[in-house]
Amino acid sequence: MTYETKMLLRLAAPAVVVLGVGLALATMASTLSDLLKAMGGAPLFDGIGDVIALATAILAGGVYFGQMLRYWRWTEGGGDLCFVCTCLLGRERDGRFGPYRKCLGCGKNHALGRI
Numbered sequence: 326m327t328y329e330t331k332m333l334l335r336l337a338a339p340a341v342v343v344l345g346v347g348l349a350l351a352t353m354a355s356t357l358s359d360l361l362k363a364m365g366g367a368p369l370f371d372g373i374g375d376v377i378a379l380a381t382a383i384l385a386g387g388v389y390f391g392q393m394l395r396y397w398r399w400t401e402g403g404g405d406l407c408f409v410c411t412c413l414l415g416r417e418r419d420g421r422f423g424p425y426r427k428c429l430g431c432g433k434n435h436a437l438g439r440i
């Protein structure tokens with residue numbers, strides 16, 4: 326697995342997490358809503374699972390689009406790059422020695438020059 330493949334997988338991970346959590350919530354909401362229907366009554370919120378699943382898919386698509394926009398900027402030479410493998414850097418984090426950013430490809434930490 327190349328560093329670029331790792332970077333692409335790490336860029337797509339937030340969208341996959343949003344989609345997984347949203348679909349789990351949709352399943353739970355649909356199950357709870359249909360609980361009354363299973364007991365012989367009307368469903369509490371008819372079609373709530375479908376609405377949540379659709380909203381989740383739209384949200385996950387937006388997150389994925391944003392990440393792929395970062396990837397596109399990287400292919401054009403933009404963005405903050407790792408000086409070891411030239412992959413994109415992740416979000417800023419606070420560490421023991423100050424703020425740093427982790428490379429999405431090789432995983433090395435890059436200290437930020439602020440004091």
Ligand SMILES: [Zn+2]
Nearest residue numbers: 407410428431
């Ligand atoms: Zn790197």
